[in-house]
Amino acid sequence: MERRVAVTGLGVISPLGNDVGSFWDSIKSGKSGVGPITRFDASRTDAKIAAEVKGFDPGLYMDRKESRKMAPFAQFAVAAAVQAWRDAGLGEGLKPAEGGEGAAARPYPPERVGTVMGIGIGGIDVVLDSHQKLIESGPGRMPPMTVPLMISNEGPANISMRLGLLGPAFTAVTACSSGTDALGQALDLIRSGRCDAVVAGGAEAAITEFAVGAFCRLQALSTAHNDSPELASRPFDKARDGFVMGEGAAALMLEDWDKAVARGARIYAEFAGYGTSSDAYHLTAPDPTGEGGARAIALALADAGLEPGDIDYYNAHGTSTQINDPTETLMIKKAFGESAKSLAISSTKGMTGHMLGAAGAIEALVCVKAIVEGFAPPTINLDEPDLEAGCDLDYLPKVGRAMRIGAAASASLGFGGHNGVVVFRKGL
DSSP, X not given: OOOOEEEEEEEEEBTTBSSHHHHHHHHHHTOOOOEEOOSSOGGGSSOOEEXXXXXXXXXXXXXXXXXXXXOHHHHHHHHHHHHHHHHTTOTTOSOOOTTSTTXXXXXXXXXXXXXXXXXXXXXXXXXXXXXXXXXXXXXXXXOTTHHHHHXXXXXXXXXXXXXXXXXXXXXXXXXXXXXXXXXXXXXHHHHTTSOSEEEEEEEEOOOSHHHHHHHHHTTOBOOTTTTOGGGSOOTTBTTOOOBOBBOEEEEEEEEEHHHHHHTTOOOOEEEEEEEEEEOOSOSSSOOTTOHHHHHHHHHXXXXXXXXXXXXXXXXXXXXXXXXXXXXXXXXXXXXXGGGGGGOEEEOTHHHHOBOGGGHHHHHHHHHHHHHHHTEEOOBTTOSSBOGGXXXXXXXXXXXXXXXXXXXXXXXXXXXXXXXXXEEEEXXX
């Protein structure tokens, strides 16, 4: 019999709050986390707005000396993971107390617990700063910690060190599907019996002049609302003109269901299914037929043992770009059939911005909270659905909906044609 997987802890660092409570309150109320860019002087970039993390204190989650050896994306990753770990009632980690004591109190053997994080870009800020030192003063003046700070695997590596986890520590890098694929990989680790528990999610901190400028060159970012940032991200709206870059991290504590029950854990939901596919179509655009994404949804539903009509809420990738939103709508129609018409759909990127490698993780967390709280969040800034482009489903414009949610799905579509879908359901 296949092992079931329980979600027992949640953690988040986001533009809407640095804990799950404040984040969820902002999501329910339809608050925007988008504002003027403060990470750099945006006078030279066409897009001058982003969804930045505010008031983050790494000292709440890690030794301050150690935090200085981490790039911001890794700090966010560790903070979200520690939140999820604590929320699951697992204490402060699996390291024994001084003197070797404490092993008997461990909920799991450390070698049976892993971590998987989706990191789309990683320490690009470190790369840029070190490259500037190289240009100005030569290689001898580059910071000696450049490499360990910039590489993406340092997110899960630092989590493993902070919590004393001796199991697998992986990084998923599939562009904007990274967080979703990290969760899927974690699901497989537990189901296969390789791990008893896994901390999984995604993290990103790429709001730099380089990244914003590069996305502007792709004409992917919103530039029409620099003077009204809260209106910029407009998923499925006729007036959408691109996504807004976000940053942050989210983590889910995942455990073998029977072992979580045995230790008396509170279970938020069951992580029931995962599906993934590739478009094999284009470097930056999704297949306009929606076939690849629809296939990923179908695979996730089959993995969960559910039918299309069993899904009550769908958290859309919903980037607010011209090509994504109608393609995703078509993808939903193909995967859900007649059930698409009654499906409650929303994109929370209108509030969080597009958190790139962290997007799938934070949107999975939204699905779990939606199930627990019985509330489907709104798609803010949706004034006029783009009916001419086929965006004609129930996207919950502006106001969320209180409803029973027995099962929820979240999809992520990444550059390169990566499609990832996760499914959660009420614990039975």
